[in-house]
Amino acid sequence: MLWRRKQAGEELDAELAFHLEQQIAENRAAGMDEREAREAALRLFGNPAALRDQVRDTWTWSAWEEFWRDVRQSLRALRRTPGFAVVSILVLALGIGANVALFALVRGVLLKPYPFPEANRLVRIYEADAQGRFQDNVVAGGDFADWKAQAKSFSGLAAKKPVRYGLSGTQGQLPEVVDAQQASWNLFPLLGVKPAVGRLFTASDDRRDAEATVILTWGLWKRRFGGNPAVIGSTVLLEARPYTVIGVLPAWFTYPNPQTQLWTAIYHERSPEVMSLHDAHNLNVVGRLFPSATLGQAQSEIAGIQAGIRRQYPAGAVMDSANIRPLVDSETHTVKVGLYTLFAATGCLLLIACLNIANLLVARAATRQKEAAIRAALGGSRWRLVRGQLIESLLLAVAGGALGLILAWAALKWLAMARPDVPRLETVHLDAWAWLFALGAVAVCGGMAGLIAASSSGDARILETLQESARSQGGSRGKVRLRRVLLALEVGLTVVLLIGAGLLLETYQHLRSIPLGYDANRLLTMTIRLPRGSYHDASSIVNFDDALLMRVRQLPGVRGAGLTNTLPGHGRDEDDDYVVKEHPPLPQGQTLDSSTIFVDPGYFAAMKIPLLQGEIFSDANRLDHANDILISQQLARDVFPNEDPIGKHIVTPYVFGADRPMRIVGVVGDIYLSPIEPLYPAIYYPLLSGDQRDASLVVRTAGDPAMLATSVEKAVSGIDRSLPVADVLTMDQVLDGALSEQSLNTLLLSGFGALSLLLAAVGLFGVLSYVVAQRTTEIGIRMALGAQRGQLVRQFLADGLRPAIWGLILGLAASAGVTQLMSTMLYGTRPLEPGVYLLVALGLIAVAAGACLAPAWRASQLDPIEALRRE
């Protein structure tokens, strides 16, 4: 109705004018002359302006009108102090933006179920150890088969395993290595997925003797096959062997991750023997619970079955328990603590921003106190004054929120690039919930800041306020107290953020400074896989390896090169049980295991891993003559504490078979396979034995390793043009990738901490400046009476620092509790690291003192004559 306002006003005027004319006409009919008639009518009519207002008040839009008037007034007030407005909006935008982004992340990654029908009944099942040493272990094929046969809580159990395939170019495309999954045929029906094109696996595809079949993901189908439906029924080459394409998955299907390009049938890909072992752990098991079954029941049922399997196989690496996680939790529990920590930190930041804005508004309210008092004296309602404050802060919050949404959008875009390791990131959007959350944040921020400010401005002692203006030195004690409390809270929150950031920084530094056991500088890495089709026997693999190493070592600028199946940086790849032939049998139920690493003899020199004892196995350890191994220092210390390991024999049934003891010829230094995992014993086997198709090439260079990438890749394609080379990275990049979660969390939390410190400093500076301005006269009098300048500086400094000290105490106490929650994120430090607390305390005091020094100094520099004249 608002737009009809003008017309309605004109109509009202016409209506009233008509009434007046009628009255005049009547008066004239009664015998009055023209002038008399008009005057009498007007007298009877009363005040037309007042009448108009009274009528207008009955129009429903008058409340809107008042609201708009308030909004316009607030906009004018904000325009008068543009610096304040801009800073507030930016601070709020940062706070709200960070919160919205984190909210969207937490919701999308941790809370939102997968887009499968009745996804809340989907679970992941792991093997576990009753003593709690292993919690989320992958599952052995034999165990999976037994669970499937015996468990009653599930409407279905399916297995999958992440793998990589070399996908050959059939129509002139380049060969590439693709991430893929092998799955039992029932996985897709269990999840509730229908094919977009073609069909999915059936039980008859999922057998060792079936024809090889493959299902493409939507992404690969579009990218590599142009979305052509004719691809169904055609043949593609995986590992240089033919597979028939039977179907394409729908575009929305990105489980378990968007990198997955294709799916094959697991019982076709793996031998029945492997799929029935109880001690070769390699499957991810997904189950769908019956509606009647609870997680707890299913858990105890599977654990019971697994305990029975263990009784059946008391020796070897067979697990004796199991655990179950909801499907979402299973994919995301690794990033959970980090995300929640960041969310909490952004919450703190927003709270600090709100408090700071409340603080600034209180200061503004104080300068406009006389205006408020005059308005109150003239009959302005209290509610109207409060509403003014509220609207002002809400306007700031709305502007901040709008900008914040843009920031959040940009932050999510950036994060998708910076953190490819976060699972389910592809499902994170600024959806309706995120908008609602942003709206809520705006309302809470604006409301809170406005109400805090309003509560200080609306005291009813109008007369006192008006009188006070004559003698300003004693004024507004209550207001200053409120601001100090706000400041102490702000400083407290800042301290918590800074300590959190400090602990992460300490962790990160610790992780980056651990001696890794090898030299990570000037090291180029890449992975190569030899397809089974064209490298079908051991000698063809070894011939390739020999040729590759020889060519690469001859390249100018190369100082050394080696091959391994386990590139350091990614963590443990394969563990296996072993026994020492010369030792007595281990007690029942005990096993020894170690990382299984294959390397060529030149690897240790290339990586600069020191030989501590004995010698490196010779080049003659190839093919059937591979008989020697090396052990890591940790293994030597643990297993051969008081004897010489050299010359002893180790038997690893799952590597070289139970009948092939391997002779230990040397001990090499320990290396960290991942910078965030503890050291683990390792056994190094000769790679030139020839059964490792996947290998990582490491190249030690004289200069910048990235510069040599092209010539090394050329050396590879010089041997076999069809070979795909992947993950061409310097070791520094590999390590950065391994630490990306730590480094990003540290960076963000430090950023938030620094920002809140800045806000707290601005707050302290503002309050003390205000106090000094308020007490100018008092200072003048005291100086006139002989007070020393130094004394004044000290006094004001102490005055300003008091809230900072209270906040510091508060924050230190709170941190001691809060940081316990992030203990799983800390390495090489602990939640109560005294160094961090001390550093934060000192740093905060220094910043606070810095912020207070300027106003305190200004107070001491006042000219007493000037100060007194100000009255």
Next chain:
Amino acid sequence: MGKPSDLVQGTLDLLILRTLAIEARHGWAIAKRIQQISGEVLQVQQGSLYPALHRLEQQGWITANWAESETGRRAKFYELTAAGREQLEKETEIWKRLSGAINLVVQEG
């Protein structure tokens, strides 16, 4: 007799609705009609009349149309809506009960 502004607010609404029950009228005519019928006892002043009219219009009990008046000038005519007619019945009922009760107390008490 007191001024009409002393009238209970609901009473003025009732009077206006009753006046409009017969035919559509403009503000001036409503005031005149109330004055005539009440034997010049009730004089409705503009300060009460127009806010009341606009309020009743907002509530949907009457609607307004611009039409030619008896003098040939354009004036704003108000008429009852269906909801207004119901409201009139309701308020008349309440008024009868109330005034009857007051009468009883004044006469018998």
